[in-house]
Each structure stands twice: as C-alpha cells, then as structure tokens.
Amino acid sequence: MRSAPRIPGPRAAADDFDLDAFPLPPPVPATEPEEPRPAPQPPTPEPESAAAPPAPSGPPAAPALVLPHRVLKALLGAWALAACSAEEAEAVEAHLTVCAACADEALRLRDAVGLLQTDRSLDLDPALRSRVIDACLSRRPANIPVPHWAAPYDAETARLDALLRDIGGSEWHAPVRLKWFEGERAVNRKTTVAGVIGHLMTVDGLVGTALGMDVLLGDGASGRGVDWPLSPGARTEKYWSGARRPLTRAIRGPWREQSHALIRTVSFAGRKVAELSVSYGDFALPMHDSLLDRAFECWVHGGDIAEAVDYPYEAPSAAHLNRMIDLAARLLPAALAERRGSGPAGPARHLVTAGSPGRSLHLEVEGSGGGDWYIPLDSPAAVGSPAHAVAQVALDSVEFCQLVAGHVPPVEAAAGQQGDREAIRDVLFAAASLSRL
Incomplete structure (x- = not known):
C-alpha cells in the first residue's frame, strides 16, 4: 500500500x-453530591519506602x-x-x-x-461574452458579421436578458423608479420591472421603424402606419396607458425578439445603413449612434432593475463603455448650445467659425473606458483643443455615465474641478440634460 x-x-x-x-x-453519569466531611487531620508521616505514587487527576479519557x-x-x-x-x-x-x-x-x-x-465575486465579467465571441470568430469568421457599432447593443441586451432569466415571477412587479433631468430639476417616474422592459421595447421600436421593420406597440398592434409619437417619453406613456392589464414577465419575449431582429437587420443591410437617420422627435441620430444610445439606456435601466430586485450588475466592458462616453461627449456641445438658447446657460463669450478653435473644457474621465475629451464651449461647430482649455473637470467613468443618465445631480458629480466655474457648471448641467425617460 x-x-x-x-x-x-x-x-x-x-x-x-x-x-x-x-x-x-454514553456520557459518564454524574455522581451524587458527597456528604460533608470533617476537617482533615494532618497526615502521619510515613517512611519514604512506603510512599504510594500520586493518583492521576481528572476523569478517565473516553475511548477512541x-x-x-x-x-x-x-x-x-x-x-x-x-x-x-x-x-x-x-x-x-x-x-x-x-x-x-x-x-x-x-x-x-x-x-x-x-x-x-x-x-471573489462569482458574477461573470461583463467582457466575458465579448471575449468568447471574439475567440470563436477568430477560428471561424461569421458569414454575416455584426457591425462593430452594433456590438454594444448586442452585448447589453444579452446581459439584461440574462438578468431577466434569473428573477422570479413576482419580481417582475417590483417597483422601479426611473430618474432623469428636465431643465434644472430632477424628475422621476414610478413603474415596475415589466414596465421598464416595455419602455425599452417601445423606444427600440423607433430604430426598427427607421429600418422599415414591423414593430409591436400596445397590445400587439403593429407600429407601422399607426400614429404614435416619436418622442421617447410620450411614446412610452402612451404604451403604458394603453396596456389593458399590468405588464408581466410575458413582455420579455417580444422585447428580446425585437432586439434580435434589429441586430439581424443591420447585419444584413450593409455599410450604408450606419448613416441612416433615426428620428426621436426633437432630435435625430445616425443609426450607428442610435444603437449605441440604445445600448447605453439598456445598461442604465438594467442597473435600475438590478437595484430593485437586489441583483449584482456590472458596468459594460471598457471598450463599449468608452464608446458610450464618447457619444455623450460628442452630444455635449449641441446640448450646451440648446441650453444657451433657452436661457439656463451663460452666453458664449467668443464668436468662432466652423472648424476654428475656441474656448474648451477638458473633460477627464477616469477608470475603465475613460479618456480625455475637449468640449467646445462657444459653438457646436468649433473644435475643442488643449491649447484653448479654460477649465478642467475630472470624473469616474461610471459616475459620468450616471450624470448623463440623470441619476446623479450635476452639483455633486465632478470629483475634481479647476478653472472657469461658470463653464464647468454649464457643461455639467448640459450633460444631465442629455437624460430622458
């Protein structure tokens, strides 16, 4: 052996x-209490040869x-x-x-x-799915690959669907409070987990409509040819109010089927579809930015659901998070100009022509997916440059995204601020104004 x-x-x-x-x-039975004994007498000395060995102290050891x-x-x-x-x-x-x-x-x-x-956390790394897919495609490339600009939407809908698979039927009715900014104040809207998925499906339908797809609205009605508002907030409110009964977990199937259909459609449509305009009523985005915007909202509302049902939910992979931050940074100049036109933001201090440099703010985003952006302050058409930076703001990457989503007040967002205080305030509030229902 x-x-x-x-x-x-x-x-x-x-x-x-x-x-x-x-x-x-069996335990050793307890002994009866002893009778009182008289005081002991001093022992009589004995010869050394007759001395007995000392008795062992304590009870005998139990057998093994x-x-x-x-x-x-x-x-x-x-x-x-x-x-x-x-x-x-x-x-x-x-x-x-x-x-x-x-x-x-x-x-x-x-x-x-x-x-x-x-x-260590037992939750999967958010980037694991992307790494597995990349490894598979390196061995056998897809006949019709998903466009790189659609990959964040593909990943975030898959992550949210994994969360929805794990929750119970009763948790679909858990209350969720959606938050965003309107003007200078924070607003919110109470719904349920199922209501959030209905909201995502309804706004995703705008992308489907731009692609010529039949999208489902209300209680199964086709969205093509129906007079539905283009504004995401108004569209969602109409969807919620038109539901004949409270939404349940049954909404997951249509939402997931529609997200798969969007990915398939843009994959087969070719390169020109990336620049196709998607209208949101008051504004429009090219298709490549629109799907990135939908990925961002899917992650944010996935976090809202996770918080409501006490479920761990991580940020997107660094590459996808960087692209979401870049989209927000590119939208900031127009948002800042809109606030100036409506009054809340201070006026531009310099007149600049298209493509010329003007004052800029250095936006330093730290952590996963971070980087440096220079936001033009005087005109959306201007070019931000380090040489003309009059202020600097430093934020964590997730915190910046929470600010853009309207989940963090602008006055509490920046971890580091330096330079023109008015410019810093204007940019932070412009970032919060990008949020919506």
Whole structure:
C-alpha cells in the first residue's frame, strides 16, 4: 500500500451535524453530591519506602470512536466542511493515515470547499461574452458579421436578458423608479420591472421603424402606419396607458425578439445603413449612434432593475463603455448650445467659425473606458483643443455615465474641478440634460 498524502486538519467543528445515525459513547453519569466531611487531620508521616505514587487527576479519557470503513468514507464530506464532532474528526483523521483512497478523496473535497469559500465575486465579467465571441470568430469568421457599432447593443441586451432569466415571477412587479433631468430639476417616474422592459421595447421600436421593420406597440398592434409619437417619453406613456392589464414577465419575449431582429437587420443591410437617420422627435441620430444610445439606456435601466430586485450588475466592458462616453461627449456641445438658447446657460463669450478653435473644457474621465475629451464651449461647430482649455473637470467613468443618465445631480458629480466655474457648471448641467425617460 502506498503512503497516504498528508491531509491538513479541519476547521473548528460545527454543532449542526446530525449524529443520530452514529451516536457517541454514553456520557459518564454524574455522581451524587458527597456528604460533608470533617476537617482533615494532618497526615502521619510515613517512611519514604512506603510512599504510594500520586493518583492521576481528572476523569478517565473516553475511548477512541471506532467506526467501520463505509461510515468513515461517508463522513469525508462532513469532515472537509468541518461539520464533524471532535470524536468523528479524530476517527476520520486516524483513518486517513492508513487508507490512501480515502486520503485522495479527502484532498479533492478539501479543494472543493476552498472554491466554495472564495472571497471573489462569482458574477461573470461583463467582457466575458465579448471575449468568447471574439475567440470563436477568430477560428471561424461569421458569414454575416455584426457591425462593430452594433456590438454594444448586442452585448447589453444579452446581459439584461440574462438578468431577466434569473428573477422570479413576482419580481417582475417590483417597483422601479426611473430618474432623469428636465431643465434644472430632477424628475422621476414610478413603474415596475415589466414596465421598464416595455419602455425599452417601445423606444427600440423607433430604430426598427427607421429600418422599415414591423414593430409591436400596445397590445400587439403593429407600429407601422399607426400614429404614435416619436418622442421617447410620450411614446412610452402612451404604451403604458394603453396596456389593458399590468405588464408581466410575458413582455420579455417580444422585447428580446425585437432586439434580435434589429441586430439581424443591420447585419444584413450593409455599410450604408450606419448613416441612416433615426428620428426621436426633437432630435435625430445616425443609426450607428442610435444603437449605441440604445445600448447605453439598456445598461442604465438594467442597473435600475438590478437595484430593485437586489441583483449584482456590472458596468459594460471598457471598450463599449468608452464608446458610450464618447457619444455623450460628442452630444455635449449641441446640448450646451440648446441650453444657451433657452436661457439656463451663460452666453458664449467668443464668436468662432466652423472648424476654428475656441474656448474648451477638458473633460477627464477616469477608470475603465475613460479618456480625455475637449468640449467646445462657444459653438457646436468649433473644435475643442488643449491649447484653448479654460477649465478642467475630472470624473469616474461610471459616475459620468450616471450624470448623463440623470441619476446623479450635476452639483455633486465632478470629483475634481479647476478653472472657469461658470463653464464647468454649464457643461455639467448640459450633460444631465442629455437624460430622458
């Protein structure tokens, strides 16, 4: 027989293991209290040769627990979890020194317990899906690949769908409070998890309409040829108010089917579809930016749902997060000009022509997906440059996205500010004004 591997000792024994099948030796019965004794007299000295050895102190040691091999083998799992009593643990450890098969099994069980007790998060890395797909496509390229500008939407809808698969039926009715900014104040709207998915499906339908797809609105009505508003907020309110009954988990199927159809359609449409305009009523975006915007909203509302049902939800991969931040930075000059036109923001201080440099704000976004952007302050047509920066703002990447989503007040957003205070305030409020229902 080969020598048994050395096995580390277990942790402190637990008290919740069922010992009915293998009872311990009966306890020693308690002795009756002794009668009072008279005070002891001094002992009479005896010759050294007649002295008796000292009596052992304490009760006699209990005999070692003896268990058959099949019982000891069955106790290995409990021993690895430190769920054995002290006597059982001693018996198992003695057995492991003479039985190589059980010693090998004990090592495997102890390694498994170590995996169960890891301090690391068991949630999957948000970038894992992208890495797996990239590895697969490197071996066998897709006949019709997904455009790179549609990849963030593909990834975020898949992540949100994974969250929805994990929640129970009752959690679809959990209250969710959607937040955004209107003008100078924060506003919110209360709905449910199912209501959020209905909102995403309804606004995604604007992209489908631009692609010529039949989209579902209301209780299964086709969106083509129906007089539905283009504004995302008004469109969602009409959808919610037109529902005949409270939305349930059944909404997940149509939403996911529509997201798959959008990805398939842009993949087969060719390169020209990237510049196709998608109207949102008051503004429009090219298709490549529109799907990036939908990916951003899918992540933000996925976080809202996760918070409502107490579910862990991570930020997008660094590459996708960087593109979302870049989209917001490119929209900031127009948002700033719109606020100036309506009054909340201060007037431009310099007149600049298209393509010429003017004053700019250095937006430094730190963390995953971060980078540096120079936001033109005097005209959307101007070019921001480091040489003309009059202010600097530093934010964490996720915090900046929360600001753009209307989840963080502008006055609390920036971790670092330097330079023109008015320019900093105008840009931060312009970032919050990008949010909407």
